[in-house]
Amino acid sequence: MHWNSLADFLAMGSHGLYVWGSVAVMALLMLAEPTLLLQGRKRLIARLKRQYRAERSEARLKSQTNTGRSRD
Amino acid sequence: MLILIRAVIGRDLRLAMRRQADIVAAMFFFIIVVSLFPLGVGPEPDQLRKLAPGVLWVAALLATMLSLPRLFAEDHRDGTLEQLALAPQPLGLVVLGKVIAHWLVAGLPLVLLAPVLGIQFDLAGDALAVLTLSLLIGTPALSGIGAIGAALTLGVRGGGVLLSLLVLPLYIPVLIFGAGAVDATVSGLGPQAHLSLLGALALGGVFFAPWPTAAALRVALE
Amino acid sequence: MLILIRAVIGRDLRLAMRRQADIVAAMFFFIIVVSLFPLGVGPEPDQLRKLAPGVLWVAALLATMLSLPRLFAEDHRDGTLEQLALAPQPLGLVVLGKVIAHWLVAGLPLVLLAPVLGIQFDLAGDALAVLTLSLLIGTPALSGIGAIGAALTLGVRGGGVLLSLLVLPLYIPVLIFGAGAVDATVSGLGPQAHLSLLGALALGGVFFAPWPTAAALRVALE
Amino acid sequence: MLEASNLECVRGERRLFADVSFRLEGGEMLYLQGMNGSGKTSLLRMLCGLTPAASGEIRWRSQPIGKLGETFRSELCYLGHHNAIKEELTPLENILSSARLAQESLDEEAALDALELVGLHGREDLACRYLSQGQKRRAALARLVHEKRALWILDEPYVALDRAAIQLIAGLVGAHLQRGGLAVLTTHQAVAVPAAAVRELWLGADDATQQRF
Amino acid sequence: MLEASNLECVRGERRLFADVSFRLEGGEMLYLQGMNGSGKTSLLRMLCGLTPAASGEIRWRSQPIGKLGETFRSELCYLGHHNAIKEELTPLENILSSARLAQESLDEEAALDALELVGLHGREDLACRYLSQGQKRRAALARLVHEKRALWILDEPYVALDRAAIQLIAGLVGAHLQRGGLAVLTTHQAVAVPAAAVRELWLGADDATQQRF
Amino acid sequence: MSNRVINWFRYASPQTFYPLAGRLIPWFWALAAIFGVAGLTIGFLVAPTDAQQGEGYRIIFLHVPASWMSMFIYLVMAFWAAMGLAFNTRLSGMMASALAPTGALFAFLSLWTGALWGKPMWGTWWVWDARLTSELILLFLYIGFIALQAAIDDPRRADKAGAILALVGVVNIPIIYFSVKWWNTLHQGASVSLTKAPSMAALMLWGMLLCALACWMYSIAIALMRVRTIMLERERHTDWVRALLAEKE
Numbered sequence A: 001m002h003w004n005s006l007a008d009f010l011a012m013g014s015h016g017l018y019v020w021g022s023v024a025v026m027a028l029l030m031l032a033e034p035t036l037l038l039q040g041r042k043r044l045i046a047r048l049k050r051q052y053r054a055e056r057s058e059a060r061l062k063s064q065t066n067t068g069r070s071r072d
Numbered sequence B, C: 001m002l003i004l005i006r007a008v009i010g011r012d013l014r015l016a017m018r019r020q021a022d023i024v025a026a027m028f029f030f031i032i033v034v035s036l037f038p039l040g041v042g043p044e045p046d047q048l049r050k051l052a053p054g055v056l057w058v059a060a061l062l063a064t065m066l067s068l069p070r071l072f073a074e075d076h077r078d079g080t081l082e083q084l085a086l087a088p089q090p091l092g093l094v095v096l097g098k099v100i101a102h103w104l105v106a107g108l109p110l111v112l113l114a115p116v117l118g119i120q121f122d123l124a125g126d127a128l129a130v131l132t133l134s135l136l137i138g139t140p141a142l143s144g145i146g147a148i149g150a151a152l153t154l155g156v157r158g159g160g161v162l163l164s165l166l167v168l169p170l171y172i173p174v175l176i177f178g179a180g181a182v183d184a185t186v187s188g189l190g191p192q193a194h195l196s197l198l199g200a201l202a203l204g205g206v207f208f209a210p211w212p213t214a215a216a217l218r219v220a221l222e
Numbered sequence D, E: 001m002l003e004a005s006n007l008e009c010v011r012g013e014r015r016l017f018a019d020v021s022f023r024l025e026g027g028e029m030l031y032l033q034g035m036n037g038s039g040k041t042s043l044l045r046m047l048c049g050l051t052p053a054a055s056g057e058i059r060w061r062s063q064p065i066g067k068l069g070e071t072f073r074s075e076l077c078y079l080g081h082h083n084a085i086k087e088e089l090t091p092l093e094n095i096l097s098s099a100r101l102a103q104e105s106l107d108e109e110a111a112l113d114a115l116e117l118v119g120l121h122g123r124e125d126l127a128c129r130y131l132s133q134g135q136k137r138r139a140a141l142a143r144l145v146h147e148k149r150a151l152w153i154l155d156e157p158y159v160a161l162d163r164a165a166i167q168l169i170a171g172l173v174g175a176h177l178q179r180g181g182l183a184v185l186t187t188h189q190a191v192a193v194p195a196a197a198v199r200e201l202w203l204g205a206d207d208a209t210q211q212r213f
Numbered sequence F: 001m002s003n004r005v006i007n008w009f010r011y012a013s014p015q016t017f018y019p020l021a022g023r024l025i026p027w028f029w030a031l032a033a034i035f036g037v038a039g040l041t042i043g044f045l046v047a048p049t050d051a052q053q054g055e056g057y058r059i060i061f062l063h064v065p066a067s068w069m070s071m072f073i074y075l076v077m078a079f080w081a082a083m084g085l086a087f088n089t090r091l092s093g094m095m096a097s098a099l100a101p102t103g104a105l106f107a108f109l110s111l112w113t114g115a116l117w118g119k120p121m122w123g124t125w126w127v128w129d130a131r132l133t134s135e136l137i138l139l140f141l142y143i144g145f146i147a148l149q150a151a152i153d154d155p156r157r158a159d160k161a162g163a164i165l166a167l168v169g170v171v172n173i174p175i176i177y178f179s180v181k182w183w184n185t186l187h188q189g190a191s192v193s194l195t196k197a198p199s200m201a202a203l204m205l206w207g208m209l210l211c212a213l214a215c216w217m218y219s220i221a222i223a224l225m226r227v228r229t230i231m232l233e234r235e236r237h238t239d240w241v242r243a244l245l246a247e248k249e
């Protein structure tokens, strides 16, 4: 172990701001990317499921009634 | 009246959003032009610092100018402009709305970017602040004046380049006061005088320019 | 094959002549950008002399770029491009013809103007000669590379600005060698190395670029 | 209501027509005919006030339209060769925003109804650039469904439409006339508009006989 | 000569048509019909090789057109929705330069004849931007007058034309078929082409019945 | 021969690739975490102070991996683009678009960490040095690629256009690099020259390599995740996606 105290570690020999600035942004972005991806994926799956359900119900409706125009 | 202006702004912003590319790419054009200069001129920091206000302002001017041809051209081509001209309100108000929308899409992003790019040129804090402020005041003038040129060259073949020919001379005062404000700050004089002249230009550009623009549009439609 | 290329060049030149504005205005854009710089940067001759190669080259680059969107856009809009794609020859040859025509209209005038503008920046005789020569060799590369970008952004909304985003990074080597040649002359080193690299880029740009361009055009037409 | 007297149109070195006069009352339609290039579009644009006439006068409710200005324009609905739709926007957005710009109130429900009526059902949310030529025209014409302004000026509305759509538009024009509106219309396709009074006007009379078959 | 088998077209999320097959011999015309948006333009562009088909194959003289490439294109003449004329050039320049780009020989005399035939007599030297909509279309169609290539693909050629011009174009197509050529044509206007064998193809069959009136 | 080609194409079909990728992703995440922890431990806790640069040099453990990845990902992207154009497989285009954002991310991180390193070492955030400039241009190339694909809605067209751009870009990258280098060395002048890192202690080297490996694994994992999402989106009309989502209920 190279460091004597936590304060030393954080100070990084007076370059703390730069070093931790790099680390923070890199960590942030590298965590944000997968998080956003997962979120997007969840949203996509939910949307697709909704869409499939709508299609199924529409198909059912069509087979039941062939008269009248329905919009949604 | 306000409703109309709002409707125009809303529609134009929606179109810009839909194209996505528009906003992002205008910003990147600005970034790239600014970054080209060191590549052409050489990397000495001292020299670059001196160039910074001029380069940034010229780049802002070009970025705005590039987006001008589309200000009316598409509305003209697809017949929307005829419809606007036939709407029961002064065409000038429609133009005012379009100018504001243009600034929001093409001017404001430049203002927000300027400080970051200034750092590449090694500008100091106060110079950065004045640079941003001068752009904030000056870019509306660019949009307003540009609209006149865009209307005058509408439907004229080769309009895009002709447009720059018409508009650039009118842009020169804006450029001089804008870059001058930053220069004055760097050299220790206050920027106030430059900035207030710039403000006057902006007010004129935004509120006076729509009327000649409207007239030019009617001529283009004849 | 040569007949086809000649036919394309002939038609494009005739169109440019008919529009008039095109050629004249591209030149004036170049002039105005070059003249804007002293306004933005300040009038010290020493500094200007150092800036000259960079500014002239950046201006040439921007002027070429501004005329790119129209390279295929009008042919696309009015259906001519479909006809060209359906013609019984490789589309690449048509593109080659259009690139040459574009250079004649947008590049060559800049080359002819450059010495005059260089004088404004107080450049010496040999530097002027090298500047002109570097533009003569370099501008064809700009037209060729630009064609790829123009084809890729064809029919894409917000294409004009997206085009500059795509094309400018590709232009950077041309800019560096072009401005570098002049700089090298000014600082006493010979420009040969730069110029021959520029020549290589130009050959590549003119004879290699038409093929990806043709591929991109076919994609745009799908 | 709409009255034109001795209109003359000069284009370049060519006099397209002269001494064109007509009078149109509420419920009447003017069916403008003539071969290609006879000046129909030019005449329509004059009636809108977009192009000035070389000579002659156009009056609306007995006032010259130049003097009426916005008052006239607020009673006018013009549909030209161009569709005036934005390719990036969806049909729904297009119809809503064009209503808003013309300062008419149109709620989304009504807009959706209009789109359904012109057969764009299922394409309300597809950017117009993907529509077929006829569908684009339909999107443009959807404006007419709830259009209540008195004077409709339609330049070849039927272009690119299929037969069903043409019947539909003719029906819309007919209903407008029934309500007491006025319409001026050009087309090269013979379509019967269900209207009480259709006046015909031939432009380029000397060519007309050659045309009529 | 021209043979399509099981063509399928998918646009965005929509399957426009599937299992479209036909066979066309010299002297025959395919009359493609269907309501707006049924995929006629898309099919024509597939036949030209501009758009790839989602599935299926197109053969010309028993070879897949993808493989034939330039050989196929040298026998093809396509006229789309757009006129492919330059607004700055005159009709004469337009017809000459489009012939040159297609590597056909056309002398000025023949070009002038063609323009006169389509009724642009007196407008040969007027920039096309001044022409009326129908005249522009006529300038585009003037290419057909001396067109000798075997396969004509025409997308709504009659749009914006007046009745005289429509008859003229129909006559040109008829003569082409007589010479043993092939044509594929769409239009919403019922125009009789004087041809021996006209095959009809309806796209969007389920809508077809609703359409037919 | 032909057999092998067919085999290859089998894995190139989204339907077979999707579950495969799903099974691989956790492993790559695990490897990324292991390498990352090890690398950062060595780099930040164990490695000694640098004689010339003090503690500030520790940015190297972030900066170099990010820089390497940003360049390497572009090559991989261009490779997939070429495959897509040559064999017209759907997977290739999807891979290329899945890689681009991650590449842009690393290019940005390289710039960011480099700038934060430059301030204490050189006294300025930015100089127009060859490496720095080429990295900036690389970021532009990525953004151009992403913007082009975003501007075209038809995915197949977007893939092809993107592929052409990626290939043209990959030809251009070495040209850019050497041109910039040349430009800069000729100028020299007042510019700050890059202080060469001292011959690195073995520990530092290890730390850097481990961090680089972690970034590799991260990139693969992310690319696979993104490509799976893209597949679902693009293939939403196919039966296999329907079946897959129905299963999940």
Ligand code: HEM
Binding pocket: F060, F063, F064, F067, F068, F110, F111, F112, F113, F114, F115, F117, F118, F119, F121, F122, F125, F126, F131, F132, F133, F135, F136, F195, F197
């Ligand atoms: C915005 C600023 C910077 C950018 C864009 C940048 C970019 C790069 C790139 C692209 C590489 C990989 C290139 C290669 O391996 O040949 C790299 C490596 C490296 N950079 Fe930077 N850099 C920046 C600032 C700095 C600073 C300030 C330092 C140190 C004072 C530095 C030190 C290094 C070192 C030591 C390597 C590894 C070299 C090697 O492995 O050969 N960089 N940087």
Ligand SMILES: Nc1ncnc2c1ncn2[C@@H]1O[C@H](COP(=O)(O)OP(=O)(O)OP(=O)(O)O)[C@@H](O)[C@H]1O
Binding pocket: D011, D012, D013, D014, D016, D034, D035, D036, D037, D038, D039, D040, D041, D042, D043, E123, E126, E130, E131, E132, E133, E134, E135, E160, E162
């Ligand atoms: N500068 C000019 N010089 C000569 N003739 C001109 C000029 N500008 C326009 N024209 C002519 O004016 C006419 C314009 O006609 P307009 O567009 O009104 O015709 P239209 O009746 O609407 O025809 P279409 O049925 O084809 O739409 C055309 O015959 C055109 O050739």
Ligand SMILES: Nc1ncnc2c1ncn2[C@@H]1O[C@H](COP(=O)(O)OP(=O)(O)OP(=O)(O)O)[C@@H](O)[C@H]1O
Binding pocket: D123, D126, D130, D131, D132, D133, D134, D135, D160, E011, E012, E013, E014, E016, E034, E035, E036, E037, E038, E039, E040, E041, E042, E043
């Ligand atoms: N991205 C997309 N998503 C959904 N539908 C699309 C998309 N792109 C095109 N379409 C549909 O594809 C069809 C294209 O039809 P096409 O242009 O071939 O029609 P057409 O038969 O020529 O019609 P018209 O008679 O109007 O010319 C339209 O119905 C359009 O709505």
Ligand SMILES: [Mg+2]
Binding pocket: D040, D041, D042, D155, E132, E133, E134
């Ligand atoms: Mg007309």
Ligand SMILES: [Mg+2]
Binding pocket: D132, D133, D134, E040, E041, E042, E155
């Ligand atoms: Mg069609």
